[in-house]
Structures are given as structure tokens and as C-alpha cells.
Amino acid sequence: MLAEQQYIELFQKYRSEIDSHASSLMNEERAFSFDFFAKKGFPNQRDEDFLHINLEKQFSNDYGMNLKAVDFKVDPYKFFRCTVPGINSHMFFVINDQFYPNVQLKYELPQGVIAGSLREMSKKYPELIRSYYNKLAKNTTDTTVHFNTAFAQDGFFLYVPKGVVVEKTIQLVNMMYGGVDMMANSRNLIVIEEGASAKLLVCGHAMEERSYLANRVTEVFVGKGAKYDHYKLENTNEKMTNVGSLFVSQDQESEVVISEITLQNGLTRNNVVVNLDGEYSSVVLGGMAINDCHQHTDTHTIINHNQPNCSSKELYKYVLDGEATGAFDGRILVKKDAQKTSAHQTNRNICLNKKAKMYTKPHLEIYADDVSCSHGATVGQLDDSTVFYLRSRGISEVEAKMLLMFAFVNDVEELIRVPALQDTIRLLVEKRFRGELNKKCEGCSSHCK
Amino acid sequence: MLEIKNLHANINGKEILKGINLVVNPGEVHAIMGPNGSGKSTLSSVIAGNPAFEVTKGEIIFNGKNLLDLSPEDRSREGIFLSFQYPVEIPGVSMVNFMRTAVNEHRKYKGLESLSASDFLKLMREKKEVVELDNKLANRSVNEGFSGGEKKRNEIFQMAMLEPKLSILDETDSGLDIDALRIVASGVNKLKTADNSTIVITHYQRLLDYIVPDIVHVLYKGKIVKTAGKELVMELEEKGYDWIKRELGEM
Numbered sequence: 001m002l003a004e005q006q007y008i009e010l011f012q013k014y015r016s017e018i019d020s021h022a023s024s025l026m027n028e029e030r031a032f033s034f035d036f037f038a039k040k041g042f043p044n045q046r047d048e049d050f051l052h053i054n055l056e057k058q059f060s061n062d063y064g065m066n067l068k069a070v071d072f073k074v075d076p077y078k079f080f081r082c083t084v085p086g087i088n089s090h091m092f093f094v095i096n097d098q099f100y101p102n103v104q105l106k107y108e109l110p111q112g113v114i115a116g117s118l119r120e121m122s123k124k125y126p127e128l129i130r131s132y133y134n135k136l137a138k139n140t141t142d143t144t145v146h147f148n149t150a151f152a153q154d155g156f157f158l159y160v161p162k163g164v165v166v167e168k169t170i171q172l173v174n175m176m177y178g179g180v181d182m183m184a185n186s187r188n189l190i191v192i193e194e195g196a197s198a199k200l201l202v203c204g205h206a207m208e209e210r211s212y213l214a215n216r217v218t219e220v221f222v223g224k225g226a227k228y229d230h231y232k233l234e235n236t237n238e239k240m241t242n243v244g245s246l247f248v249s250q251d252q253e254s255e256v257v258i259s260e261i262t263l264q265n266g267l268t269r270n271n272v273v274v275n276l277d278g279e280y281s282s283v284v285l286g287g288m289a290i291n292d293c294h295q296h297t298d299t300h301t302i303i304n305h306n307q308p309n310c311s312s313k314e315l316y317k318y319v320l321d322g323e324a325t326g327a328f329d330g331r332i333l334v335k336k337d338a339q340k341t342s343a344h345q346t347n348r349n350i351c352l353n354k355k356a357k358m359y360t361k362p363h364l365e366i367y368a369d370d371v372s373c374s375h376g377a378t379v380g381q382l383d384d385s386t387v388f389y390l391r392s393r394g395i396s397e398v399e400a401k402m403l404l405m406f407a408f409v410n411d412v413e414e415l416i417r418v419p420a421l422q423d424t425i426r427l428l429v430e431k432r433f434r435g436e437l438n439k440k441c442e443g444c445s446s447h448c449k
Numbered sequence: 450m451l452e453i454k455n456l457h458a459n460i461n462g463k464e465i466l467k468g469i470n471l472v473v474n475p476g477e478v479h480a481i482m483g484p485n486g487s488g489k490s491t492l493s494s495v496i497a498g499n500p501a502f503e504v505t506k507g508e509i510i511f512n513g514k515n516l517l518d519l520s521p522e523d524r525s526r527e528g529i530f531l532s533f534q535y536p537v538e539i540p541g542v543s544m545v546n547f548m549r550t551a552v553n554e555h556r557k558y559k560g561l562e563s564l565s566a567s568d569f570l571k572l573m574r575e576k577k578e579v580v581e582l583d584n585k586l587a588n589r590s591v592n593e594g595f596s597g598g599e600k601k602r603n604e605i606f607q608m609a610m611l612e613p614k615l616s617i618l619d620e621t622d623s624g625l626d627i628d629a630l631r632i633v634a635s636g637v638n639k640l641k642t643a644d645n646s647t648i649v650i651t652h653y654q655r656l657l658d659y660i661v662p663d664i665v666h667v668l669y670k671g672k673i674v675k676t677a678g679k680e681l682v683m684e685l686e687e688k689g690y691d692w693i694k695r696e697l698g699e700m
Contacts, residue, residue: 389537392497393551393607394525403550407541
């Protein structure tokens, strides 16, 4: 418990400091999660769910934590240039683990929509937030999530009231910017009420190449007949560790699309838990990871079919080069009464190199007897005869492989329902495959290096 | 234009071509016929540079260049085109993207600028007419879900786009009904000039009724055992290959 000890002491010593820079309803949840974490410690590789990722080691680094919530002195709206142009979003920033308040900017959000700092909003609207905060995350056995609940002081809050449609994409930029090795535990809460609709793009950036660890937890509640899109794009660097946990609860007839794209990141752990809690709700859950060098992406998904007549479609693709590794663990659980479930899971992976390794573990657990379910997983290389076909038309070997890699991830890109975002992601993916991404930190004009 | 000298080639250590000699001059149409397993498709693959085959002896000279020194893409850029017996389906790669990449790589090789988007689409439209290729097909992924006939038409469409000096049609007639055969053959004939040459590889006389060869070769057990004019096609159709085997003293 060496790695844990420093955080246990830190929490005990600075508890009042932590509390004073958060809201009381966030503080109420700390004790339970802290005890849970103190008892179980960080996940280690003896745990089946963490076989291929050593998070204990990542957390044992000496990171700075901004527990006193010292203000961020630079205005990110001035130096950050978004790499996803043309989507014309409502843009918000969480820098390390603090929401960045922008007093100048007027967001033209539809009436009743609340978007802003979780800390501030949970002081302003405690009744609203109390009925959602930590309701999903509390039940997990993943101690990184409890660690977040114990330490988180701020993050992003979005509330879309009944029947309101937010046309424009809302963009949340999670940015690491510290000048020293840092850890950030931010917490997001998204509430989409009955019949409402919203799209959120979450971008991960690191403004310097330092050892950063981001441990972010997001809870999403999607009401009856509501629509919600959640796109997550990680574009950082080799030294960054990103642990992201997403919990979703869907009421009846709601439609959710989730796509997680790891373009560039050192170590990535993505946990997704989707609860289909209302009849006729549906989720499309997808993602891709492009890894090279010694990068690792670890995806862990759970889809709980708790009610009948729900559908889930899951599609994850990895392209691994260099000595990169990847892991996919996808669990679909169809409860006893969840008849007429449709659940289909696909995980396809390409290892471009003999040293690249992929571990995949699809699993279906079905306790109902009238369902349509499938899963498929493959690990392979680019097809030689297809490469030759393209070369025989004058396309170079490099370009032929490029075309095939674009083609391979194409159906994941197609899950994105915002056309401008889909186009831009295609462009970024192409740049990534061509090694043209992040020569300098993409999207930054601060010239910090 | 093309000169093949004493060509030997293996696949997985097994020798398939055992000393091929062939000369194709500009403007000529050659037919290569022969029974199953005689090495016809291997010959076309080796000319196009398929890395699955290993050339153990001999040389292939194309317009003064040693083809065996060139990558498959450079052979294509030099003017070799292979119409595949089994065109590959490539889901996720659009025909437009595929052809634009190919055409522009050819242009780059020749020191020409890339085509603008509008010029490229104009070229696509023109060439589609050669083989009456449906607009719908041109907007899909390469060969994905195409019928056998559509795939072969798509091969000839690509040939029209790339304007090769030497086209090798590997069993282009297989899997075609009579209408598709006529369209494909007429496409090939429209693309014929006094300077470009064609090698037609086939089992049957059928295709050669439409694409009339100047010279006919019989390939058997990895060697060209007979070469004659187009009258040889009729003779083979009447007598079969046994007659050749008898001539070789095998029967």
C-alpha cells in the first residue's frame, strides 16, 4: 500500500482544505469513497479487470495536486485554438481539475439550460444536483472512481430541462497545464431531461509534455425519450496518463451515442458503464484507439440491459504500431427480464507490427431467453492481396496501407452524428496515421515549449 | 514493348513458370490460352509484380526497363495494367478516393501536377461511359457488393482511367454473361490504339470473338508450347488441348 499511503495521509491532513474549495454536497460523498479506497487501494494487475494496465504504478508517481484550487492565471479562451474548427460549439474549459469561469463570454444557450462549474452550480442548485450526483459512480468497485469522489472539487455541469433541444454542440476542453507533474481529479455531471437533446464533445489536451495524470469521472442521466451524444477525443502526448470513467443511465425510449477516440496519449484507461434502465432505450457505443511507440489504451465497457426491448450496438477498433499494446474488455449483461434485447458487440484490431500486442475479451452474459445478441472480435494484419491490388494501380505501398487504415476505422467515424465533427475527426485521424499530429501541441498558440 | 526471356517463377517453393519467352510489340493483341493450372495467372501476377511470387531466373524488359527491379506501383506508373481475375473488395475505400489517389500518383511520377477536384470528376465521368459504369457503383466502396460483371467492368474502368501501355486481362471473361462480356470487350476495344498492347488470358474462344488477337500462344506446364495466328483459337476450340499434348508426345 505504498502508493496509497501518500494519498491517505494527504486526504486526512488536507480534508478541510479540500472541502473548503468544493460544495457541501460533494463533500458529503467523500468519506464513503475515501474509506472504500483506503481499504482496497489502487487497482493492481492481479485484478481481472486490470490485467493489462498497471495503474498502481501510475498513481505512485509524485504529482502535484491543486487542492487549494489556486486560480489559473492565463485565459484559455485567448491562447487555445480548437483543432475541431467548423463545428461552432459552445466551448467550456476545465483546466486540470478546475472549471475556468469566463465572465465575458455570453453563451446563447436555450432558456433553462445550465452549463458551468459543478462546484458553483451545486451551491446554486443543490436540490437539482443532489438527486444525481454520485448516484451511479457510488456503486462501482473501481477504486480510481472512489479516489475521484474523495478528491474531486470541481468540474463541468450540464443541465438541459425537459423538452429543450440544444442544437449547437457543447464542447468541454479538459486541459492539463501545470508547469510541474500534476494529477487532476475532475468531476462532470450531465442531466438531460425528458424529451430534451444535447451533444457534448469532450477534448483532452496537455499543453506541455510532462507527467500528467487525469482521473476524470462523468455521470450522465438521460431522461425519457431524450437524445444525447457524447464524443470524447484524446489528443495529448506520450507522457500523459488518462483515466476516464463514464457512467450513463438511460430512461425509456432514450437514444444515446458514445464515441471515444484516442488519437494520441501515453496511457489510456476508459471505463464506460451504460445502464439501459427504461424500456425501448438504445445506445450506440464505439471508439477507436491509434497507438504507437509504447502507448497503451485499455477499454473496459459494461452495458447493462436492465429492461426489455432495449438495444445496444458496440463497435471498437484499434490500430497498433510500434511496441504499442491495447486491451478491450467488453461485457454485455442481459438481465432475466430483459426480453427482446438486441445487443451486438464488435471489436476489430490491426497490429501493424509484430511487437504490437492486442488483448481482447468480449463477453455476453444472458439471463433472458428471447434475445438477439452477438459478439465478435478479431486481431489481424492488413491484407496482403488488398495491398497488392492497390499497388498494382500505381499507389505506393505506404499510401496503400494508409488507405486501408482509413477504411478500417471508417465505420467508427460514421458513428459520429455531427457532420462537421465527423469530417474533422477524419482529418485528424489521417494526420495521426501520417505522423503529422502534435509535432507541436496541436491547437496551442502559447509556444510554451 | 515487352520482352520476357527464360522466365522462371515459384510460389511457396513450387516452380510454376519454367522458362517463358514472349515478345509483345506496340499495337499488338496477344492471347494466352491453356488448360487449368498451366501458369497463365502466375505469368500475369509476375508481370504485375505480385510479391507472393518469386522469380528465380530470367528477365522481363518493358520499354527498355528491367521490370523485375521495379515495385508493383512503379510498374503501374510505367504503363502496366493488370485486370484481376478476382478483383478485391475494399470496404471503406471509396472508388473516388481510390482512383484519385491512383491517377495523381501516376501524374506525380510523370512530373505532372495533381488534378483539381473538378477536373478529376470530369475525367471519371468521361471514362465511366467507356464501360457504361453506373454512377451508383462509382460512389460506392471499391468492388464492395459488386456483382461479378460489375467487378470486371470496374477493372476496365480503372484501365480507362490509367491509360496503360500494356494491359493484361486475366480471365476477364470468367463469370460474365453475354451482355456483360460484350460491354467489357467493347470497352477494351474503345481503349485500343496503335501504340498500346493487350495480353488476353483466357480459357475460351468466347472473349476472343470480340477482342480479336493478332497472335495466340498456348501455355502448358509453365512453358509456351505453341504460337500461331488467330486461327489457332478455332483449332483449339474444335480439338481441345489434347491435340497439343499429343504433339508434345504426352498422349
